[in-house]
Amino acid sequence: MAKTVYVLNGPNLNLLGTREPEKYGSASLADVERLCLARAKAHGFDIVFHQSNHEGALIDLIHEARERGATALIINPAGYSHTSVALLDAVLASGLPTFEVHVTNIHTREPFRHHSYVSAAARGVICGFGIEGYGLAIDGAAALLASAHAPARKTRA
Ligand code: CA2
Numbered sequence: 001m002a003k004t005v006y007v008l009n010g011p012n013l014n015l016l017g018t019r020e021p022e023k024y025g026s027a028s029l030a031d032v033e034r035l036c037l038a039r040a041k042a043h044g045f046d047i048v049f050h051q052s053n054h055e056g057a058l059i060d061l062i063h064e065a066r067e068r069g070a071t072a073l074i075i076n077p078a079g080y081s082h083t084s085v086a087l088l089d090a091v092l093a094s095g096l097p098t099f100e101v102h103v104t105n106i107h108t109r110e111p112f113r114h115h116s117y118v119s120a121a122a123r124g125v126i127c128g129f130g131i132e133g134y135g136l137a138i139d140g141a142a143a144l145l146a147s148a149h150a151p152a153r154k155t156r157a
Pocket of ligand 1: 012078
């Protein structure tokens with residue numbers, strides 16, 4: 001059975017490609033979904049892809065990912081990155097290997113974007129690669145999960 005990766009997107013990311021292209025690029029969220037599907041297929045993963053403008057809805061989806069035994073969680077918490085202890089708690093409670101993605105390099109932007117609560121629960125964080133960051137996160141999840149399941153290698157005495 002294929003392994004399932006949840007890809008969750010936070011508030012306003014439904015506007016990708018429609019506003020502020022100088023910051024966020026011209027690709028739409030549908031383009032992001034297509035990219036994720038193609039990259040996941042290459043690794044034998046299924047994708048569950050959602051965007052919500054509501055904190056509670058995102059938390060419910062993280063719970064769902066855990067209940068359904070997802071293999072990994074990839075999340076762009078968007079503005080909630082910088083405000084939401086509740087989202088952090090949901091990711092921590094999920095116990096899922098979680099990879100945080102930001103389209104922009106949040107560290108070159110306003111100081112309030114430099115800190116993400118969610119990062120404290122993330123296995124890896126990718127920012128500044130545009131929407132390719134989602135593909136890199138899927139590749140990274142596949143590599144880490146493969147190495148976690150690889151048989152132990154013999155070391156020289
Ligand atoms: O760089 C990212 O991916 C962000 O998570 C995007 C968030 C921002 O609050 C974070 O600091 C960094 C904003 C998402 C809003 O997306 C829009 C896309 C196009 C036009 C307007 C908003």
